[in-house]
Amino acid sequence: MPQQRRAQLTRHAIVVAAAEEFDRTGYDATPLSAILRRGGITKGAFYFHFASKEELALALVESQARRWPRVRGDWLRRELDPLSIAVGMLNEAARLLERDVVLRAGTGLARHRIAKGEHIDSEPDWEALLLDLLRRASAGGMLRPGVDPEAVARVAYAGLVGARVLGSGAGPGTAVRMEETWRITLQGVASPEWLSNRKAR
Amino acid sequence: MPQQRRAQLTRHAIVVAAAEEFDRTGYDATPLSAILRRGGITKGAFYFHFASKEELALALVESQARRWPRVRGDWLRRELDPLSIAVGMLNEAARLLERDVVLRAGTGLARHRIAKGEHIDSEPDWEALLLDLLRRASAGGMLRPGVDPEAVARVAYAGLVGARVLGSGAGPGTAVRMEETWRITLQGVASPEWLSNRKAR
Structure with a gap:
């Protein structure tokens, strides 16, 4: 070799x-x-x-920071409505977190450093991206009247974080937990038209 | 003194x-x-x-393990339907996590040890308790037909975990995030009667 x-x-x-x-x-x-x-x-x-364990940790943080924008970019370029993009993107993120330990550990490390007040330049800001997608979904009539798109974005993102933490324990894994969060959430917030279009696909 | x-x-x-x-x-x-x-x-x-930092950590883990069953017990003894108990209990847990650093740190430590495979004898099993409450809510007609009570229980618990992790960062705190999770979730899963009774209270 x-x-x-x-x-x-x-x-x-x-x-x-x-x-x-x-x-x-x-x-x-x-x-x-x-x-x-x-x-x-x-x-x-x-x-x-x-050079050190610290440098290795940085490599993991940088690796996840390179991968997430690609995952997000692929979804954003698809010809889908913004609500379908939000759903598909978080479900894929959950699947990747479940099966790829390098991505999972890097993401956990990045979150740990952010919690400690470190600035991680390349941390993809999921919540801001979801806020944008859900606001566009709301403007496009994909949410029921009166539903706050920002609350939906925060609930979906908390669902991903919760699924990542709980997915390694007893019960369903991260991917199934994220899908459940969307299924339960969408029933109450998505417009009946969007839901029936989704079923038809 | x-x-x-x-x-x-x-x-x-x-x-x-x-x-x-x-x-x-x-x-x-x-x-x-x-x-x-x-x-x-x-x-x-x-x-x-x-005797050591380790003994201090154990004191924090034990302190949270004594407090949660009291919080849960108080809610379980209230004369409320099981869905209202689940909602009130997690909302109170979120408020306590947000304002009490000793409880928050102890809960985080317990979760960290469980993730590492340690057995924490007194860890209150939120997910099992929520499963029981949601099953009873389903049997009592408080959920819409076809809604899986176990999925609702898992989504609510993941919401609490996500709210705990994200509540210390930018945006709303843990308590507001948990309330949002319930508001968004209940719209799609609670029966119309339960929802209108709730508004009337």
Whole structure:
């Protein structure tokens, strides 16, 4: 195997092992030794790729910050009404969070740093994006009269955060929980026309 | 001031300072020195009350584990229908989480330990309690036909978890977010009779 390819594989093994440990134990409580043990990685190989555990964490935060805009961009470019985009985008986010430990750990790390008051430049602002989509859905008559689009946006986003936290425990996973949130929410807020169009598809 | 009373005040000051630091920075990343500094507490005073940071964390976890069953018990004893109990109970939980840093930090710590696979004996199982209340609400005709009470229970609980995580950031706090989740959710799942009775109260 060419040396460069081997180096890439080692770096990937380090990132995955770190994500698995951070996801289970939390960043602060994970010693570097646990990451090396899980990944079967030597100290030398680790320090060839990363200067410290902190630099590794930053790589995870940056990786999620690169991926979310792509996921969002793909949905925003689809020829769908804004409510269908909001629904599809959060459901896909939930599926990705459930099956991809690197994305899940990176997203958890970013949220942890934001909670601590750190500024994460590239953090995709889900809530602002959802507010915009739901306001457009409301203007387009896709919500029932009297429904506050901002409240719907916040409830949907809280549903994703709750699904991410609870999805790793007992009961349904993150993807099913997010779908349930939309199903239950849309019944009360989406216009009857939008709902029947959706069923027809 | 009698010595015993002074000791109680010191213990309380330690617990509050620790809760504030854990809430902001996370348990693992908080050094004991930060807690002492925030609370204006000497090392001697600290070790009179607690053997370690770990013992202090346990005190917070135990404190929340004693408080939640009381909150829940008070609601379960009220002469209300099961859906009103579920709504009132989660709204009160959200208000308490928002204004009481000791409860919030203890609840966060308990959840963190559960995620790491630790068994927390006294962790109140919100989701199971909500499932029971929503099943009873469904049997009593308080939900619309065809609505899955278990999905409603999970969505409401994910709403509380999401509101706890997001409530400390920008936008509305935990209590307002939980109320929004119920308002949006109930529109689609509660029976028209229940909703009009609720408005009339």
